[in-house]
Amino acid sequence: ELSSNCFNYGAYHTLEAIHKEMDFIVKSYPRLVSAVKIGHSFENRLMYVLKFSTGKGRRRPAIWLNAGIHAREWIAPATAIWTARKIACDYGRDLVITSILKKMDIFLLPVANPDGYVYTHTHNRLWRKTRSVNPGSPCIGTDPNRNWNSHFGGAGTSRDPCSDMYHGPRPHSEVEVKLVADFIADHGNFKCFIDLHSYSQLVMYPYGYTTMRAGDADELDTVAQNAANAMASLSGTQYRVGSVGSAIYTSSGNSVDWAYDNGIKYAFIFELRDTGFYAFTLPADQIIPTAQETWLGLKTIMEHVQNS
Numbered sequence: 442e443l444s445s446n447c448f449n450y451g452a453y454h455t456l457e458a459i460h461k462e463m464d465f466i467v468k469s470y471p472r473l474v475s476a477v478k479i480g481h482s483f484e485n486r487l488m489y490v491l492k493f494s495t496g497k498g499r500r501r502p503a504i505w506l507n508a509g510i511h512a513r514e515w516i517a518p519a520t521a522i523w524t525a526r527k528i529a530c531d532y533g534r535d536l537v538i539t540s541i542l543k544k545m546d547i548f549l550l551p552v553a554n555p556d557g558y559v560y561t562h563t564h565n566r567l568w569r570k571t572r573s574v575n576p577g578s579p580c581i582g583t584d585p586n587r588n589w590n591s592h593f594g595g596a597g598t599s600r601d602p603c604s605d606m607y608h609g610p611r612p613h614s615e616v617e618v619k620l621v622a623d624f625i626a627d628h629g630n631f632k633c634f635i636d637l638h639s640y641s642q643l644v645m646y647p648y649g650y651t652t653m654r655a656g657d658a659d660e661l662d663t664v665a666q667n668a669a670n671a672m673a674s675l676s677g678t679q680y681r682v683g684s685v686g687s688a689i690y691t692s693s694g695n696s697v698d699w700a701y702d703n704g705i706k707y708a709f710i711f712e713l714r715d716t717g718f719y720a721f722t723l724p725a726d727q728i729i730p731t732a733q734e735t736w737l738g739l740k741t742i743m744e745h746v747q748n749s
């Protein structure tokens with residue numbers, strides 16, 4: 442059945458509505474888009490990935506677009522679902538995305554922390570972590586951006602389950618992190634990993650665990666600067682660029698350090714709008730402008746990856 446009313450990309454949505462729109466995109470573009478259900482969250486919600494592929498073969502060079510790892514950062518999933526529709530719609534029309542998809546697959550996970558996302562709708566708008574139980578503690582959840590198997594438990598993390606930076610009992614203890622890490626590792630041919638967060642307006646690259654420069658820092662800085670320039674070209678929104686450790690603060694066990702350590706050179710974290718006026722509660726009227734400018738940055742990076 443066709444959906445009764447069209448999805449409003451200029452509004453924030455529940456997990457259920459986002460998943461329904463993902464189904465609709467799969468149904469509408471069956472030759473390009475497929476549903477990849479990589480597993481379930483701690484509270485048994487779907488970890489639902491869209492795969493955009495024009496070619497055969499299970500291991501085409503691939504790009505992973507991640508969003509919503511931190512539950513309160515609603516602009517990230519909103520940008521991700523808009524991006525899903527944009528990729529589907531522009532394939533065959535836009536030269537850049539069409540050429541990228543001729544050679545590479547794109548995997549897009551709009552809500553990487555579904556339990557936390559639902560919790561921000563039902564209980565606490567500013568919840569950040571997963572909703573897993575910590576034995577021996579009354580406090581719930583682990584920070585999924587401290588739980589990756591890269592310099593686990595290092596600087597910028599907490600061993601206190603009640604902290605918003607709690608790294609968890611062990612690396613990949615959070616099923617939501619483990620499912621993504623295992624999928625990417627098993628696939629073995631990912632060239633790019635981009636994680637959408639908010640807020641601060643930053644385009645960052647490894648490392649986060651240290652302020653030491655990564656081997657590819659010069660190239661990554663150039664690519665990130667090109668992406669920031671492309672994003673600013675739409676309506677002047679300024680994104681700062683730098684390594685995680687130098688742009689904000691050191692934090693170990695984050696997603697891009699893990700990706701970079703696992704051979705994915707083009708690993709970036711975007712901190713989307715704004716710079717703190719609305720912070721995590723960015724008004725819905727900024728969703729489409731944010732998604733449109735972010736798309737220019739994503740295309741810049743993906744085009745570089747494709748030509749690398």
Ligand SMILES: O=C(O)[C@H](Cc1ccccc1)CC(O)(O)C[N+](=O)[O-]
Pocket residue numbers: 511514569586638639640645649685689692695696697710712
């Ligand atoms: O603390 C975080 O995980 C990000 C900063 C960050 C981003 C990339 C790698 C390590 C840390 C900041 C945020 O997006 O979570 C916003 N916030 O501080 O809640």
Ligand SMILES: [Zn+2]
Pocket residue numbers: 511514586638639
């Ligand atoms: Zn975040």
